Structures are given as structure tokens and as C-alpha cells.
Amino acid sequence: SAVISQKPSRDICQRGTSLTIQCQVDSQVTMMFWYRQQPGQSLTLIATANQGSEATYESGFVIDKFPISRPNLTFSTLTVSNLSPEDSSIYLCSVSGGARNQPQHFGDGTRLSIL
């Protein structure tokens, strides 16, 4: 399966600032997704990153807070804007093929803490 690299692996940020997380895949993939995993919780889908068009956001997540880019088939970024302590989470990138019923494969995540 594809090798998925996320940067940074962890960061500590000040309130009110923003952090951009990068997801790089070693092969072209059709689907890329961004998830949030709050402490002690399961994974919640933030959005589907669409190549060449605007991301598709899940209920409760908005573009102003979580802008996403996907300039090509191997790369995506997630920005978490105007950081507050509630944004302290693990943010995970995943990828899958375009055919139906294929597993998603995950990067190791970005661990974000807000001071």
C-alpha cells in the first residue's frame, strides 16, 4: 500500500495562530481524507480533499476553520485556523483508491497541542 508521510509529526502552538499540516503520498491516489482524533476518542472525518476543486466538508466542520488544499494526486494540506485549546487533537490524513469498497490507509498523524 501507499506510504503516507505527514508533517509536522507534532507541534505546540499559541492560541489564535494557525497550523498547516502536510500530507505527502508516494504514489498517485484518487481519494484523500482528513480526520480528527480527540484525546481518548475515535476518528471523525473532517473533509474529503478533492483534487482540483474545493474540499467536501462534514457536518460541523467549515472551510474557514479548516481550509484544505489538494493541488495534485499526491499531496494535500490541512490548515487549522484561529487555534483554541479545543483544537488539541491528532489530525490524520488517509488515502484510498477510486474503486468502491477499498480500505483507507493512514499516515501517522500530527499531534497538536495548544497553549
Added chain:
Amino acid sequence: GESVGLHLPTLSVQEGDNSIINCAYSNSASDYFIWYKQESGKGPQFIIDIRSNMDKRQGQRVTVLLNKTVKHLSLQIAATQPGDSAVYFCAENRDAGNMLTFGGGTRLMVKP
């Protein structure tokens, strides 16, 4: 490591015993299911999947059982080893795309 699994249900088993992790899913229209293993500091790792036209699928030391009547999925791990200690998540496909809905997770602890 971070607190992944800190507040999740915990299953504690003796090394060498078999483990059974259960998951109830909600959408009767789901036709594809996946089990993931998440170790501390890592992302979820694909273990095994099953389509709804099957009741059972076996991998290396793992078996997934699907009961569509009661919307229940289980993961059986044979001869559990210390390296199996992790948080395990089930996931179901949500719609025509490849989006997944994740279950709450179970933390497996293996006692030596």
C-alpha cells in the same frame, strides 16, 4: 505517548489466549467493513476487511465475523501476543464513495 484509547473500553487477555473484539454497526445498508489497529503514536493500520456477501474471512491469526441480522462485527485474534496490544477500531462504509464511519474503539491489553 498520547492518550489514544485512554477512555475506551478495555479488553485484557493473557498472552497466548484468543481475543475477541466486538463492534455493533448502525447502518443496515453498509456493505463493507474494516478492522484497524492503532498503536500508540501511530496512525490506524489496516488489519482485515469483509464485504457483506460474506459471513467470515480469515487472515494471518485474525478472523472477522459478520452478522448482518443483528448488525454485529467481531475480530478474533488467535494466540494473542504482546505486540497485539493496541486500540482496535471497526469501520463501515458510509455511502457510494469510500467514506468510512468509525466505531468507538476497544483497547486490547495483553498480559505476559
